[in-house]
Each structure stands twice: as C-alpha cells, then as structure tokens.
Amino acid sequence: MLWEGEQSITDLINVTFPNLDSHIGDKNYMRDRAILTPLNEHVNMLNDITVVQLPGQEVIYYSYDSVSDDASNFYQPEFLNTLTPCNLPPHKLKLKVGAPIMLLRNIDPKFGLCNGTRLMCRRFAKNVIEAEILTRHFEGNSVFLPRIPLNTAEDIKLPFQLTRKQFPVRLSFGLTINKSQGQTFQHVGIYLPNNVFSHGQLYVALSRGTSRDKTNVLVQNGKIDNHTGIYTANVVYKEIFAQLQHQHRISH
Template sequence: MGLEALHDPSAADKPFGGKTVVLGGDFRQILPVIVQGSRQDTVKASISKSYLWPFAQVHSLSINMRLREADKEFAKWILEVGNGTAATVETEGRSPEEDEQVIISDEFMIPRSDQPHQSISDAAYPNFVNNYLNRTYLTERAILAPTNASAQEINSYLLSKVPSSEKEYLSSDSVAFESTPQEDDWTNNYTQEDLNSLKFSGLPAHKLSLKIGAPVMMLRNINQRNGLCNGTRMMISRMGHRVLEAEILTGTHVGDRVLIPRIQLSPTDTMHPFTFRRRQFPIRLCYAMTINKSQGQSLNQVALYLPRPVFSHGQLYVALSRVTTPEGLKVLDDTEGGTRKDAVTNIVYREIFSNLRASRLTSLS
C-alpha cells in the first residue's frame, strides 16, 4: 500500500491506489495490433474503451513540434487526415465504415512508372551512390511502406546499388525441445528448410545481406545504457563472422561505435504449436521501413511507397506526419487497379474518438 493510502483511506478504492499516472499517445496513430482481430476487437483493445478511461482527465497538445510555424496549413491537413475529415473523392453509395480516398496535392505525388523501385528510391535518396556513406544523409530520410514485404523489396534494391562487397549471414533456426510434449515431439516434424522459410513480425530474416555503410535498425533492447534499443538506427562499419560493428545514427548515443552479437530470438505471437527459436543478428535493413516501425521517427525526407493500400487505422496519418517540412514529402501510389492520380486510401476508425469528444479537451500551449 502506497503513502497515499496512509493519508487517504479511500485511495485503496481508486485506480492505481490514488497515484497520478500520466499516459501519452495519439488516437490518430496506429491502434493496438490484434492478430487476426476485427475492427471491433482493435477498438475494444484501446485504452479509451477501458474501464479506467472514465477516471482520466484528457489534455491535448496544440503545437506541432515537427513542423515550422509557416507550415500551419500542412499541419492542419495532416490532422484532418488523422481525424478522417480531410477532403475525399466522393464515392456514391459508400458507407461510413468503408475506406476513403483522400485527395493528395499534386506537389506530393510521384508519377507512376514502369520502374516504381527506382522512382521511389530517387525521391527519398537522390544522388544515392555519392552519399551512401554520409551519416546525416542516411539519418534524415527513409522510405515508408505498409508491409514488411514491400519494405524488403526496396531495401534489397538500394543495397544492390551500394558499390561494395556483400556478405550474407544465415540464421540458425530450431524448435525448443523443452516446449514440446514428450508424446508429440515437434522437433522431428519440421525440416531445417521449413524453419528457415518462416517469417515473423519483429524477427530478422533467415538470410541477412549486408554491406559496409548499410543503415540498419535494432529489433530488440539488448543494451539500453549504450543505446542499443529497439528502433535505434545504425550504420554498419565492420562485418565479422560472429559479430558486427555499427555506428549509432539516432538517439542519445549518436556517433558511438557498438558491437552487435547474434542472439537467440523467439516471436512473441505465433500460431504454431511450438516455440520457434532463431539465432541471428537482431537487426533489419532500414533504407525502407514499415509505417508501423516508423512511429516516433522525425525525418526531413519521407517517401511513402504504396504498392498496396494502407490496411489499418492511422497508417496514412503516421506516414504523413513523420516529415518535418512539406517539401520533404513524396507519395507513390502504385496500387493495382488505381484510377485516380491524386488520391490514396485512408482508414479511420471514427468510433475511437467518441469518448474523447464526449470529454472537453484542454489545450496545452
């Protein structure tokens, strides 16, 4: 029992024992990920639908710290995209729960071409071959995509442009023997090739291809004191057989050189009836990254690559709001069957805002 309960007996019946707890977030951004969950499941998993929410006092920040004072109209438009109130293409017979086509200004759109990987790469990484070792150049820009598969395609394309030798690192994959019942030994049911082919969100690939100067992102917290945290971006400086050396590009340890070992990783969520283990470097190339993984990043140059539409609430808002200037935003809509050159899909679960609107928001200057 905390000190509050000693001075206030009623604190025992209050949330968190009467302690003040500060929660930060933006309901316009991507909501909790529910594997194979429906729209209703995702909304119900959000804090605004919790039994604790009626006890919360809601405050909203009123200044966009990424954008300049002169970019107020651009900041306003991004908020409208997140709220689902931005101008859209009128579609006859569309229900309120269906996806919308948000109109995008021509200044942000990249014309479609037969070589979309080259078009999006040139937009985000101009004069790439002459700057691939420039730390500032790599830190301030990125390509964003809805899925890991699309991001991996772009990463492979840009890595092939780096004029240095490539090295491949293959993982060691296995099934945890102690997690399988003795009467049903799953360790003998899967070949090594089957295990190597498995892909999981948050896990590195079986085959990791790297070159000196390639930017990578850490996928696990392995040494927070030295800056090796999930989401930290680094540049590969040396490649050994069992360890990598990299220079940190973001965070509080910019410029530090760190060693990255192979570690044993297991997926947090899996549909398989066994515990999967992969021994690999906990990193991923990050010339391009998924929109979900970009949350928290601030970038001078953002190129949004859409070989398929966004598929969850807040993805388009997150992608557009990573950029620090309107001039730094480019969008390539390469979705199959797309007929409009000035509109992209936006998904907003408006019901997530219902409790917020019911409470009066207090602006903080």
C-alpha cells in the same frame, strides 16, 4: 510529390536516396532518409533493391533456426529458414559497409541499444557487427552487436515457437510505418501499393518528414470512379472520436 502507380519503385528509391553510390559511410545522409510502407513484405523488397545499389562487397549472415520440443525433427531447418515473422530478422541477412540497419530488440538501453534504434554498419566479423548509432542521445557512438537467439512473439500465428539465432537487425532503407513512429526524416519516400490498414497510419507516414517538398508518395491503385487525380484511402475508426467526445462530456 504525389505519384501514380505507373511511376516505378526504382524512381522512388532514387529520389529518396539520390547518388547513393557516392554517399557510402555518410551517416548524416543515411540518418536523414527512409522509405515508409505499411507491410513488412514490402519493406523487405525495398531493402533488397536498395542495398544492391550501395557500393562494396555484400556480406551474408545465415541464421540457425530450431523449434523447441521437436525431438522428432518434424520441422526441418530448410522449412524454418523460409519463415520471416515480423519481429525476427531474415534467415539470410544481406549487409554492406555503410548500410543503415535497425535493431529489433532491446539489447542495452542504457547505451542506446533499444528496439527501433537505427545504426550504420561499419565492420563485419564472424559473430559480431560493428556499427555506429545514427539517432538520439547516443548518435555517433560505436557499438558491437552480437548474434543472439530470438524467439517469435506470442501473437505470431505459428503452431510452434521458432528460435532464430541471428543478429537482431534488419536493413532500414525501408521501414514499416508503425516502426517509424517517433522518428523524423529530412527526406521521406512513402510507398502505398495498397491502402493503409489501421487508424492513423496515413497521418503517421505523412508526418514523418520535415517538409512537404521533400516528401514523395508513390500510390498504386489510386483511382476513384468519376474523379481525376491520385487517391489513397485513409482509415479512421470513428468509435475513437465518439469515445473521446464521451470522455470530454464527463470531464465537464
């Protein structure tokens, strides 16, 4: 289903996660659903709205943030806490039992704990989270996730390297389109407040679902002058096809 911008984000959440309050602890329900969007800021917004609808007590974990080689304490913790680079968990990590989460680091690939693995929260302690793996070969296994120091990636444009001691996870009701690559879902919501920004992103988003009937797209700014209907722009780098054609001619 394709929706115009007037349709609310809440409607998209409700059609992707219907009757959420009656599915707490249902791993199949959580595994088979996700809302995809291009940017992390919208992922965070979708996760914040959805986790509130999940029954149960909210648990909040605060990170410990620091900057190396900052002997003068120029970068105050209060400022560092406001930063959420795309490869780090939030300073204020809000979770509930039954909520789906995604790993942001390779912790133990031998046992399925890889960057991008989706899990479901089972129990919480001060410095450990018990979770159940939702995907791939290790589905159903219980694991314990520690709080660990995490550094910003080299391509993050900050004048310093931020070290954040936190659990290496984010909520995963919502995912970026890029993070969803290689995964499939029975029920997919796609939120496009703006057009996608890189080659192939729209195709990746639309191909994550197993059926057209269970894929719902909410498009904002989806109008084109002198045309009726709902539109969103696709991004195609024509140079890629030109390069492929050149390689094809060489190989023949």
